[in-house]
Amino acid sequence: MKRPHVVTLSRVCCSLAAMLATLAACLLVMPLSLHTTAQNAEAFKAEMTVRADQPKGTINRNIYGNFAEHLGRDIYDGIWVGENSPIPNTRGIRNDVIAALKNLNLPVLRWPGGCFADEYHWRDGIGPRGQRPKRLNTSWGGVIETNAFGTHEFMDLCELIRADPYVSGNVGSGTPQEMMDWLEYMTSDSDSTLANLRRQNGREKPWKVPYFGVGNESWGCGGNMRPEHYADEYRRYATFVKSYSGNRIQRIASGANAEDYNWTEVLMSQAGGRMQGLSVHYYTLPTGDWNKKGSATQFGETEWHSTLLRTLRMEELLQKHSAIMDKYDPQKRVGLMVDEWGTWYDPEPGTTRPSILYQQNSLRDAIVAGINLNIFQQHADRVQMANIAQTVNVLQAVILTDKEKMILTPTYYVFEMYKTHQGATLIPVELTAPEYKLGQASVPALYASASRDKDDKLHLSIVNLDPNRPAQISMKIVGASAKSITGRVLTAPAMNSVNTFDKPETVKPARFTGIQVQGDQITLSLPSKSIVVLEIQ
Numbered sequence: 001m002k003r004p005h006v007v008t009l010s011r012v013c014c015s016l017a018a019m020l021a022t023l024a025a026c027l028l029v030m031p032l033s034l035h036t037t038a039q040n041a042e043a044f045k046a047e048m049t050v051r052a053d054q055p056k057g058t059i060n061r062n063i064y065g066n067f068a069e070h071l072g073r074d075i076y077d078g079i080w081v082g083e084n085s086p087i088p089n090t091r092g093i094r095n096d097v098i099a100a101l102k103n104l105n106l107p108v109l110r111w112p113g114g115c116f117a118d119e120y121h122w123r124d125g126i127g128p129r130g131q132r133p134k135r136l137n138t139s140w141g142g143v144i145e146t147n148a149f150g151t152h153e154f155m156d157l158c159e160l161i162r163a164d165p166y167v168s169g170n171v172g173s174g175t176p177q178e179m180m181d182w183l184e185y186m187t188s189d190s191d192s193t194l195a196n197l198r199r200q201n202g203r204e205k206p207w208k209v210p211y212f213g214v215g216n217e218s219w220g221c222g223g224n225m226r227p228e229h230y231a232d233e234y235r236r237y238a239t240f241v242k243s244y245s246g247n248r249i250q251r252i253a254s255g256a257n258a259e260d261y262n263w264t265e266v267l268m269s270q271a272g273g274r275m276q277g278l279s280v281h282y283y284t285l286p287t288g289d290w291n292k293k294g295s296a297t298q299f300g301e302t303e304w305h306s307t308l309l310r311t312l313r314m315e316e317l318l319q320k321h322s323a324i325m326d327k328y329d330p331q332k333r334v335g336l337m338v339d340e341w342g343t344w345y346d347p348e349p350g351t352t353r354p355s356i357l358y359q360q361n362s363l364r365d366a367i368v369a370g371i372n373l374n375i376f377q378q379h380a381d382r383v384q385m386a387n388i389a390q391t392v393n394v395l396q397a398v399i400l401t402d403k404e405k406m407i408l409t410p411t412y413y414v415f416e417m418y419k420t421h422q423g424a425t426l427i428p429v430e431l432t433a434p435e436y437k438l439g440q441a442s443v444p445a446l447y448a449s450a451s452r453d454k455d456d457k458l459h460l461s462i463v464n465l466d467p468n469r470p471a472q473i474s475m476k477i478v479g480a481s482a483k484s485i486t487g488r489v490l491t492a493p494a495m496n497s498v499n500t501f502d503k504p505e506t507v508k509p510a511r512f513t514g515i516q517v518q519g520d521q522i523t524l525s526l527p528s529k530s531i532v533v534l535e536i537q
C-alpha cells in the first residue's frame with residue numbers, strides 16, 4: 001500500500017479515550033468469530049417522533065455519489081473490459097455494471113482519483129486506444145496503466161448511467177495550463193484546436209462537467225503540501241479552471257484529512273471565496289490503526305462495535321468542519337464535499353497484491369453506509385456531496401466482479417434503499433433510544449433520518465446498530481397523516497454475512513413486516529443489526 005507516508009496522527013482516528021474504552025471492551029468480551037445472534041433476545045424500547053411539521057432544507061442528491069479510481073480492479077475488469085471482451089459490454093463498458101449503477105440513480109461519479117489523479121495526464125487517455133502511451137501507476141502497485149479508459153470512456157460511462165461527472169485535476173505533477181486545456185477539450189463548443197481535437201476523437205458536442213477537483217489530498221499523495229502553500233496553489237490553479245460554452249463549473253478544493261481542522265481554517269480564510277466546494281476525507285478502520293486495520297470478514301462483536309464507534313466520528317467531523325466554514329461563509333455557499341469515505345480493511349487473506357485494496361463487504365459495511373448516509377442528511381445545510389470509496393472491487397465497493405460474474409454488496413443495497421431520499425426535504429426525527437454498550441464504550445443503538453419527497457411521501461431510514469437485540473419503536477408522526485406504511489429491511493443471519501459469487505443473495509432487502517398500527521400509535525419491530533426504510537403516505 002502506498003499510504004503510510006501520509007499516515008499522520010490525525011489519521012489514526014480514535015481518541016485516547018476511545019482506544020482505552022475499546023481495549024477495555026476487548027478484555028471484557030470474548031472474541032466471537034462468525035457470531036450469529038440469538039433471535040429471541042429481548043427487544044429494547046425506543047420512542048421516535050417524525051416532525052413532518054418542521055421541514056428543513058433540501059438533501060442534495062449528490063450525497064449519494066460514488067468514486068472510481070484507476071486502482072486495482074475498479075476501472076479495469078470492474079467497469080472497463082474493452083469492446084472485444086466476451087463479457088457483454090457497451091463500447092467496452094460492462095453491461096451488468098451499467099445496469100446496476102443506473103438502478104441506483106447514481107447522481108455523481110468522481111474520477112480518475114484519488115492519489116492517481118495527481119499523476120494522471122489527460123492527453124495520455126485520448127485518441128486511438130492502440131496508440132495511447134503505457135504508464136506506470138506509481139500510486140497503486142506500479143502496474144501498467146494502458147490508458148484504454150480515458151476521458152471519452154469516462155464520459156460515456158457517465159452518460160450511460162446518467163451520473164454527473166466529477167473530474168479530479170492534477171495539481172501535484174501537472175500544470176495550470178494542462179488543467180485549463182483539459183477543460184477546454186471537454187467543454188468548449190468553439191472552433192479551437194482543442195475542441196476540434198475532441199471532435200476528431202469522436203465527440204462532436206462538448207460535455208458538461210459540473211464538478212472539478214483542484215488536486216486530491218494535497219496534504220499527502222497529492223504533493224505533501226502545507227495548507228498555506230496549497231491555499232496559494234489552489235488560488236493559482238483554480239484561476240485557470242474556466243467555464244466554457246455554458247458549462248458552469250464548480251471548483252472543489254482538496255480538503256482536510258479527517259480532523260485536520262487547521263487545514264479547513266487556512267483554506268477557508270485564504271481561498272474560501274474562490275471555491276464552490278471544499279472536500280474532507282475520512283475512512284473507517286475497525287482498529288483505528290493503519291498498520292493493522294482489521295479484517296473485512298473475520299471479526300467478532302468487539303470489532304463490530306469499534307467499527308461503528310469510529311464511523312460515528314463522521315458526525316463530529318462534519319460538525320467541526322462546518323463550524324469553521326460557517327465563520328468564513330455564513331451563507332453556506334461553499335459545500336462540504338465528503339468525496340472519500342467508507343471502510344478500509346486489511347488485504348484479503350492470501351492476497352498477492354495488497355495494493356489493489358480489494359475487500360469483501362458484509363452486513364457491517366451496510367450498517368456503516370446506513371449510518372453515514374443518515375449523518376450526511378442531517379448536515380444537508382452544508383454537506384453538498386459525498387462519494388463512497390469506491391465503486392467496484394476497491395474498499396467499500398457497491399459492486400464486486402469476478403471475470404464475467406458480478407455481485408451486489410450489502411452496501412449497494414443501502415444506496416438502493418436510500419435513493420428515495422435524493423433531493424427530498426429533510427424532516428427532523430426526535431429519538432429516545434438506549435445506548436448499545438460494549439465494555440466502557442457506547443454508541444447510540446438507533447440512528448435515523450427522514451425526508452419528504454416531491455409527491456409528499458415521507459421516507460424514514462432507521463439503523464439498528466445492536467447486533468444482539470431487536471428494537472421496538474413507538475413512533476409518532478406530527479404534521480402528516482399515515483394512511484399507509486410500507487417498508488423494506490436489510491439484515492442477515494450474522495454480523496459478517498456477505499454475498500459471494502456462489503451465494504450472491506445472502507444479504508439483500510426483504511419486505512419489512514414489523515409494522516403495527518393502532519389508531520395514531522405506530523409500533524415498529526426492527527430485527528437486531530438491521531436497516532429499515534419506510535415509505536409513509
Ligand code: AHR
Nearest residue numbers: 113114115116216217389
Ligand atoms: O481511495 C483510496 C485512496 O485513499 C485514494 O486514492 C486517496 O485519495 C485516499 O488516501
